[in-house]
Amino acid sequence: xxxxxxxxxxxxxxxxxxxxxxxxxxxxxxxxxxxxxxxxxxxxxxxxxxxxxxxxxxxxxxxxxxxxxxxxxxxxxxxxxxxxxxxxxxxxxxxxxxxxxxxxxxxxxxxxxxxxxxxxxxxxxxxxxxxxxxxxxxxxxxxxxxxxxxxxxxxxxxxxxxxxxxxxxxxxxxxxxxxxxxxxxxxxxxxxxxxxxxxxxxxxxxxxxxxxxxxxxxxxxxxxxxxxxxxxxxxxxxxxxxxxxxxxxxxxxxxxxxxxxxxxxxxxxxxxxxxxxxxxxxxxxxxxxxxxxxxxxxxxxxxxxxxxxxxxxxxxxxxxxxxxxxxxxxxxxxxxxxxxxxxxxxxxxxxxxxxxxxxxxxxxxxxxxxxxxxxxxxxxxxxxxxxxxxxxxxxxxxxxxxxxxxxxxxxxxxxxxxxxxxxxxxxxxxxxxxxxxxxxxxxxxxxxxxxxxxxxxxxxxxxxxxxxxxxxxxxxxxxxxxxxxxxxxxxxxxxxxxxxxxxxxxxxxxxxxxxxxxxxxxxxxxxxxxxxxxxxxxxxxxxxxxxxxxxxxxxxxxxxxxxxxxxxxxxxxxxxxxxxxxxxxxxxxxxxxxxxxxxxxxxxxxxxxxxxxxxxxxxxxxxxxxxxxxxxxxxxxxxxxxxxxxxxxxxxxxxxxxxxxxxxxxxxxxxxxxxxxxxxxxxxxxxxxxxxxxxxxxxxxxxxxxxxxxxxxxxxxxxxxxxxxxxxxxxxxxxxxxxxxxxxxxxxxxxxxxxxxxxxxxxxxxxxxxxxxxxxxxxxxxxxxxxxxxxxxxxxxxxxxxxxxxxxxxxxxxxxxxxxxxxxxxxxxxxxxxxxxxxxxxxxxxxxxxxxxxxxxxxxxxxxxxxxxxxxxxxxxxxx
Numbered sequence: 001x002x003x004x005x006x007x008x009x010x011x012x013x014x015x016x017x018x019x020x021x022x023x024x025x026x027x028x029x030x031x032x033x034x035x036x037x038x039x040x041x042x043x044x045x046x047x048x049x050x051x052x053x054x055x056x057x058x059x060x061x062x063x064x065x066x067x068x069x070x071x072x073x074x075x076x077x078x079x080x081x082x083x084x085x086x087x088x089x090x091x092x093x094x095x096x097x098x099x100x101x102x103x104x105x106x107x108x109x110x111x112x113x114x115x116x117x118x119x120x121x122x123x124x125x126x127x128x129x130x131x132x133x134x135x136x137x138x139x140x141x142x143x144x145x146x147x148x149x150x151x152x153x154x155x156x157x158x159x160x161x162x163x164x165x166x167x168x169x170x171x172x173x174x175x176x177x178x179x180x181x182x183x184x185x186x187x188x189x190x191x192x193x194x195x196x197x198x199x200x201x202x203x204x205x206x207x208x209x210x211x212x213x214x215x216x217x218x219x220x221x222x223x224x225x226x227x228x229x230x231x232x233x234x235x236x237x238x239x240x241x242x243x244x245x246x247x248x249x250x251x252x253x254x255x256x257x258x259x260x261x262x263x264x265x266x267x268x269x270x271x272x273x274x275x276x277x278x279x280x281x282x283x284x285x286x287x288x289x290x291x292x293x294x295x296x297x298x299x300x301x302x303x304x305x306x307x308x309x310x311x312x313x314x315x316x317x318x319x320x321x322x323x324x325x326x327x328x329x330x331x332x333x334x335x336x337x338x339x340x341x342x343x344x345x346x347x348x349x350x351x352x353x354x355x356x357x358x359x360x361x362x363x364x365x366x367x368x369x370x371x372x373x374x375x376x377x378x379x380x381x382x383x384x385x386x387x388x389x390x391x392x393x394x395x396x397x398x399x400x401x402x403x404x405x406x407x408x409x410x411x412x413x414x415x416x417x418x419x420x421x422x423x424x425x426x427x428x429x430x431x432x433x434x435x436x437x438x439x440x441x442x443x444x445x446x447x448x449x450x451x452x453x454x455x456x457x458x459x460x461x462x463x464x465x466x467x468x469x470x471x472x473x474x475x476x477x478x479x480x481x482x483x484x485x486x487x488x489x490x491x492x493x494x495x496x497x498x499x500x501x502x503x504x505x506x507x508x509x510x511x512x513x514x515x516x517x518x519x520x521x522x523x524x525x526x527x528x529x530x531x532x533x534x535x536x537x538x539x540x541x542x543x544x545x546x547x548x549x550x551x552x553x554x555x556x557x558x559x560x561x562x563x564x565x566x567x568x569x570x571x572x573x574x575x576x577x578x579x580x581x582x583x584x585x586x587x588x589x590x591x592x593x594x595x596x597x598x599x600x601x602x603x604x605x606x607x608x609x610x611x612x613x614x615x616x617x618x619x620x621x622x623x624x625x626x627x628x629x630x631x632x633x634x635x636x637x638x639x640x641x642x643x644x645x646x647x648x649x650x651x652x653x654x655x656x657x658x659x660x661x662x663x664x665x666x667x668x669x670x671x672x673x674x675x676x677x678x679x680x681x682x683x684x685x686x687x688x689x690x691x692x693x694x695x696x697x698x699x700x701x702x703x704x705x706x707x708x709x710x711x712x713x714x715x716x717x718x719x720x721x722x723x724x725x726x727x728x729x730x731x732x733x734x735x736x737x738x739x740x741x742x743x744x745x746x747x748x749x750x751x752x753x754x755x756x757x758x759x760x761x762x763x764x765x766x767x768x769x770x771x772x773x774x775x776x777x778x779x780x781x782x783x784x785x786x787x788x789x790x791x792x793x794x795x796x797x798x799x800x801x802x803x804x805x806x807x808x809x810x811x812x813x814x815x816x817x818x819x820x821x822x823x824x825x826x827x828x829x830x831x832x833x834x835x836x837x838x839x840x841x842x843x844x845x846x847x848x849x850x851x852x853x854x855x856x857x858x859x860x861x862x863x864x865x866x867x868x869x870x871x872x873x874x875x876x877x878x879x880x
Contacts, residue, residue, distance in 0.1 A: 004045075007073060018076055025077030027175065027236070035081050038074035045070065091229060095222035096168045102219055103165045105210060106158070113209045114154025119145050121201035128197065131189050161202075164230060175233055182234030183390070188333065192238050195231040202227065249384055254326045256380035261323045263372050264364065265608060268320070271363050272312020277303040279359035286355065289347050291734055306810035307734055317608040318674045322388065324605050325681075333391055335677040340392030350393035357385050408543055413485045415539035420482050422531050423475070423523065430526045431471020436462050438518035445514065448506050450657040478519075481547060492550055499551030500713075506656075509552035516544045572710055577649045579703035584646045586695050587639070587687065594690045595635025600626045602682035609678065612670050614817075642683075645711060656714055663715030668874060669816055673716040680708050737809045739863035744806045746855050747847065751803070754850050755795025760786035762842035769838070772830050805871055816874055823875035833876040840868045 003024070010017040046066060049058050091099075106113060121128060122135050122144065129135035134150040144150060160181065167174040203223065206215055264271060277299050280287050287293030292308040302308060318339070325332040361381065364373050423430060438445060439452050439461065446452030451467040461467060477498070484491040520540065523532050587594060602609060603616050603625065610616030615631040625631060641662060648655035684704065687696055747754060763769065763776050763785065770776030775790040785791060801822065808815035844864065847856050 008069075011069070021073055021076040022080040023236075025080035027233075028077070029081040033081065035074070035078035038070075038078070042067070042070040042074065091168060091222075091225055094218075095225050098216075098219045098222035099165055099168070099226050102206070102210060102214055102223070103162060105214060106206070107162055109209065110158040110162070111151055111155045113205050114156075114158040115145050115151045116154075116205040116209060117157065117201050118150050118154045120204045121197060124201065125194075125197040128194060161230075164226070178230055178233035179237045182237035185234070186238045190238065192231070192235040195227075195235070199224070199227045199231070249326060249387055253380035253383050256377045257384050258323055258326065260368070260372055260377045260381070261320065264368060265316070265320055267367060268316040268608060269309055269313045271367055272314075272316040273303045273309045274312075274366055275315070275359045275363040276308050276312045278362045279355060282359065283352075283355045286352060314672055314674065317672070320608045321606060321674065321678050323384075325677075326384070332677070336388060336391040337394060339674070340394065343392070350389070353385075353389040353393070357382070357389070360385065408485050408546055412539035412542045413482075415536045416482050416485070416543050419523075419527070419531055419536050419540070420479060422527055424479060426526060427475040427479075428468055428472045430522050431473075431475040432462050432468045433471075433525060434474070434518045434522035435467050435471045437521045438514060441518065442511075442514045445511060482543065485543065495547060495550040502551070509548070512544075512548040512552065516541070516548070519544065572649060572707060576703035576706045579700045580646055580707050581649065583687075583691065583695055583700050583704070584643060586691055588643060590690060591639040591643075592632055592636045594686050595637075595639040596626050596632045597635075597689055598638070598682045598686035599631050599635045601685045602678060605682070606675075606678045609675060646707070649707070659711060659714040665873070665877070666715070668870065673712070676708075676712040676716070680705070680712070683708070733866075736863040736866050739860050740867050741806055741809065743847075743851070743855060743860045743864070744803060746851060748799070748803055750850070751799035752792060752796045754846055755797075755799040756786040756792045757795075757850060758798070758842050758846040759791050759795045761845055762839055765842065766835075766838045769835060806867075809867070819871060819874040820877055823877065823879045826875070827879040831879065833872070833879055836868075836872040836876065840865070840872070843868070 007017060007021065010020065046063065049066065050063070118132075118134075119141050122132070123141060132150075132153070134144065134147045134153070137144070137147070139147065164174050164178065203220065206223065207220075276290075276292075280290070280293050280302065281299050290308070290311065292302065292305045292311070295302070295305070297305060322332055322336070325335075361378065364378075364381070435449075435451075436458050439449070440458055449467075449470070451461065451464045451470070454461070454464070456464060481491055481495070520537065523540070524537075599613075599615075600622050603613070604622055613631075613634065615625065615628045615634070618625070618628070620628065644658065645655050648658070684701065687704070688701075759773075763773070773791075773794065775785070775788045775794070778785065778788065805815055805819065808818075844861065847864070848861070
């Protein structure tokens, strides 16, 4: 009916209508439709309209008009269709039978047959190699055949062929599948002229993989006819290389989307909030994917939720980056695929896209004027979002296969979840005990951790703050896995991502037995025998074996996909290291200018990022911005950090902690993992502009991209999720914010006395600090000192500053400059970063003694300690 509608709308435009109907006729001919079918189709349509429309609407005159129109449709479509005595469509009943008989055998060995197909394709068609990541590895045929990515891709292609074989009697279904497939493959650079090579490779694979009695000359001909039909249908949505190829998004659509985005980005926060409020309101099943979705707030309150607004803003910024890159789809395809993989790990699925698109369109219609968001603009956005959907979906799967490979029994789940209630009460100590045991019993693993290289005795190591923080994070990850044991399809991608990330840091599957032993040792020591019974221990071992198998699947191959038994390569190849390090010799000669060009490009192409930098808010033209001293200093600093990473490429264990720390710091300033593609584009632009083509060759550029991918993955680890694996809440969890803000309401009622007690304790316990304060030089004892008017005024001021920080916890971007300035000021007075811990100790002591145990609970104390870590970090940066 929609197709009929399209024809009706173009009746006044024969130049558009005629080719449309002829194309329709040719396509239906492929499905076996014939000209003589039109008469019964027209009769059925007229019957339907008579039955469904009022007589006043569907008059005899109107009926006559419809009959005339349908005659024209039939004539035009028939011109492109074979007559009754011509050959039947491309697939006869005999062909279908022969193909299906072969498929029964093929489906039992899809992985190997698919691998053989792609090895043959790449071997015989070198120009096609660049279309596939595994095609660029220059592996031998034997190694290529074992490559994990090639085997996975080959299996998917064979599965798609299987879907076509199964749907041969339903041409409408397979036409949709194949046309969509054609549009998708066009994005990756596939062209209609590639089909002969693909068909030859498939036939070669089947000849070598099927018995001759089955893959007879007749069967081969049937498969040739099948692939001819596949090629014809897919080619309809693929333009050949000789045509004016605009890609899947037309120039007009790009222009409309980019023009409208300039208006939309001015209101990104509110648009993002409306989008997510609508999404959750209309799709209750999606609510559990977001922390703010579990709050059961009404739409108006939900729209004002700071976490929802921050998340919505982030999504809108990502859309902005994509819009800015529409002219070079090949650059954003990897970004979209990575985005799909990441969202898959959070539980997002391809079937969620229609709901997201509906919410996005609703948001735009609600807040953007009709003059801007016209019907034409709406259609352009739908087309762009369809490409986003298709691309992200390729790296999102249900993981049903993986989930079925590993199982956890209901009994094991119940026992582990029951014991977790006791474990979570003492996460920090149990995590610390686990890592002390791990490093003590496995000296070879020590170099993997910054705290492991300190050579501290066990007791001191157990108190090391970095070890305790890391141990707590690992324990919380175990908790996430245990709580998600009822939905393995959701946590498997998370574990696979975890495995891939830990591989970057030097972790290997061989390390798991040691980790399991240390974990079990920690629980045995920390839990009573009544809780950690032999049954519970067995349950944990079973769950940890699933963790080991799943994480190990993404740790056991090198970057070419070859297993570690065959290669011990790091995530960065020696060749890439050499190319990057050689080019760096030229880069470092001009760090200031290259850094300046990079940041001018970054801010020019990504307006939404400008607010993250003081110099970005100046609205200077590019030439003036390039000379701005703050931008030049910042650009130089970033280039120096890149230089540190380049110099440390031979020892990833050394630079990983540096990159993680840089990631954590940038998270405080509002940086997000989705900003990386824009940063990488700006850096590559700067290097292209600043280095000669002889130095910055295409090979060197590829090496830099590979290096920067590792930097992205490593920094993102401390920017992406909280320790529970939930959507990002910022460096400070929502729970900590709420506990601190609630307790502050009690504290501020007595801020003068609490501030005085805080400083009296601070000076009493740290005599060397007393000389920094005029009132500290007094010999008056602490109990008397807290009545000193100067001390009380100073204590009140400090408590007010703490109050400002607490009030601003929902917008760290706003209070970071205040805290950095505070750090700079205190530096002038002689304050140092090492003074923070004694101050925090004094604060915690004062609150424990000044508030009731109901007000200052252990949870509240933990929350304050986490807040103080952030405050200390930011102020310390201002002191450096």
